[in-house]
Amino acid sequence: MAALKVVDEIHKISDRRGNGKLRREVWVDERTGQVTRYNLAYINHSLCTADNGRVVGYDNAHDGHHRHYFGVVEPIDFVSFEDIEERFEQDWTALKDRR
Numbered sequence: 001m002a003a004l005k006v007v008d009e010i011h012k013i014s015d016r017r018g019n020g021k022l023r024r025e026v027w028v029d030e031r032t033g034q035v036t037r038y039n040l041a042y043i044n045h046s047l048c049t050a051d052n053g054r055v056v057g058y059d060n061a062h063d064g065h066h067r068h069y070f071g072v073v074e075p076i077d078f079v080s081f082e083d084i085e086e087r088f089e090q091d092w093t094a095l096k097d098r099r
Contacts, residue, residue, distance in 0.1 A: 002031075003036050003037060007024055009023070011024075020045075020053075023057075026081075037059075038059060041057030041059075042088075043057075051070075055069075056069050056070075056095065065077075
């Protein structure tokens with residue numbers, strides 16, 4: 001199964017909207033178009049010095065699907081990639097809104 005990286009984005013977040021950056025990487029199976037690998041992260045070194053500044057993130061790069069939150073990694077139940085994107089959006093938006 002050959003994977004093709006279809007998304008590789010970094011978006012700088014303005015200081016007034018929370019600072020830091022959003023990182024989004026997605027790979028799909030070339031044959032089926034199904035997402036096979038992903039990495040979604042909100043990175044802000046002023047909020048989190050652990051985990052390379054990753055405040056919150058979701059990925060499946062090693063040991064299954066999991067969530068990073070202020071340096072703590074915990075396994076998560078995988079429903080769909082769309083569900084993961086929604087969870088990530090809710091998490092980082094909640095952090096942004098706390099400021």
